Amino acid sequence: IQQISLSKKKSQNKNRIGICLIVGTMIGSGIFISPKAVLEGTGAVGPCLCVWAACGVLATMGALCYAELGTMIMKSGGEYPYLMEGFGPLLAYLYSWSTIIVLKPSSFAIIALSCAEYASTPFYPGCTPPQVVTKCLAAACILIITVINCLSVKLAYRVQNFFTAAKLLIIFIIVISGIVLLAQGNTQNLKDPFAGATTSFGAIGLAFYNGLWAYDGCHEVLLCCFLFFYNRNLPLAIIIGIPLVTVCYIFVNIAYFSVMTPTELLQSPAVAVTFGDRVLYPLSWIVPLFVVFSTFGAANGSCFTAGRLTHVAGREGHMVRIMSYISVKRYTPSPALMFNGIVSIIYIMPADINTLINYFSFAQWAFYGLTCLALIVMRFTRKELQRPVKVPIVIPVLVVIVSCYLVLAPIIDKPEWEYLYCTMFIVGGLLLYVPFIYYKFNWTRCIMRPLTMHLQLLLEVVPPEKTK
Known part of the structure; x- marks a missing residue:
């Protein structure tokens, strides 16, 4: 009986840890920057809240597919090993290439821009901050975070822990404030929620892009797979954790609508700042401060993971060898971190947040769909x-169908240049794959060897095996 009791307690503890990991990973910058775009794509309060709920259902289904993949193929590298097992090395390489060149830098850029937007808005009351100010602040944010991650792994962890607490605190403040406002009768914007809804085939897809950006951490539940493998608690943690996040997001949006009409929300330069000005005055400064903390912490997490993925890609031969090198003094993958920071700053220059989200989501959901398709294929080929x-x-069939819709609908309804650029970047990986990986053309002696030598001396980095 005592052994059974201890086993139950361990199982319950693992469930709690898994739920906390999922909730902590998923809640980031998205809930502070996506509400405007989701409302813009739906046109009314009712459809907006429905999209947030549907995004939660889709994220749950996708996470369950990833749980099966993660416990079936216990290898690190995100989607890479699943695409490798399901379709072979070409698609796996394109995922690795796209993650390093498109997905991680654009994600870092989006979060840095949202951090800059909330940092600058209080200094421009009643109007939108100038783009040059926002982009300069975003670039400074990227530089600071990149330097922190290059200097020390422990420092990066401490920054992450502090800003994660700030993130959860501001979400708690907004949700509780919304509940109080609803109890006081501030429900006028929720009385006829579907009035004025104007949607289209492509607009709903763009609304989903922005809503799903807030749920993007759902695929990070793979980090929990090894923890839950033996007692199969992972599905339960997913089924509890992601709906908890969904409820939280819906309550945050209801809190916004309790003090703002849909028109006012669309006109707000920073929704959470406007909410704080109307509800928490004279302590309204708390909201932008903690939102900046939250987005800064999310950006730090994005930089940390992106640097490691680029480092692994360099080690596997999918990127130039210098990317796999490690600092002699600090044991951090500084070349990979610097590369990710530079590409992120390049993305910031010509684009705004919504453009980058569309660019990111188009590529991300193409690979999410392919990964779930790999799960279906392996049901027959890897029994x-x-x-x-x-x-x-x-x-997985439903996730693949929805992924096809999310990839194709915005292009069919309203073609934009960012989709073409994203496709060109992804397909452009073939220009490197065919000669250097498939045919194994040795280009290091004439091109990369002298460059690598000078970068080694400048950055004080060595191959990872030399640090052991």
Whole structure:
């Protein structure tokens, strides 16, 4: 009986840890920057809240698919090993290339821009901050975070822990304030929620892009797979954790609508700042301060993971060898971190937040769909693999169908240049894959060797095996 009791307690503790990891990973900058774009794509309060709920359902289904993949193929590298097992090295390489060149830098840029937007808005009351100010602040944010991650792993962890607490605190303040306002009768903007809804085939897709950006950390539940593998608690943590985040996001949006009409929300330069000015005065400065903390912490997490992915890609030969090198003094992958920071700053220069979200989401959901398709394919081609977690086949089928819609609908309804640029960047990876990886053309002697030598001396970095 005592052993059974201890086993139950351990299982419950693992459930709590898993739920906390999922909630802590998913809640980031998205809930502070996406509400305007989701409302713009739906046109009314009712459809807006429905999109947020649907995004939560889709994120849950996608996470369950990833739980099966993560417990079936226990390898690190995100989607890379699943695409490798399902479709072979070409698609796996394109994912690795796209993650380093498109997904991680654009994600870092989006979060840095949102941090800069909330940092600058209080200094321009009643109007939108100038773009040059926002972009300069975003570039400064990227530089500071890159330097922190290059200097020390421990410092990066401490920054992350502090700003994660700030993130959860501001969400708690907004949700509780919204509940109080609703209890006081501030429900006029919720009485006829579907009035004035104007949607289209592509607009709903763009609304989903922005809503799903706030749920993007759902695929990070792979980090929990090894923790829950033996007692199969991962699906339960997903089924509890992601709906908790969904409820939280819906309550945050309801809190916004309790003090702002849809028109006022669309006109607000920073929704959470406007909410704080109307509800928490004279302590309204708390909201932009803690939102900046939250987005800064999310940007730090994005930089930390992106640097490691680029480092691994360099080690596997998918990027130039210098990317796999490590600082002699600080044991950080500084070349990979610097590369990610430079590309992120380049993305900031010509684009705004919504353009970057569309650019990011287009590529991200193409690979999410392919990953879930790989799960379906392996049900028939890799029957011998053990599946401690096995989801009904209808779930990955639905995720693949929705992914196709999310990739194609915005292009069909309203073609934009960012989709073409994103496609060019992804397909452009073939120009490197064919000669240097497929045919193994040795270009290091004539081109990269002297450059690598000078960068080694400048950055004081060595191959990882030399640090052991």
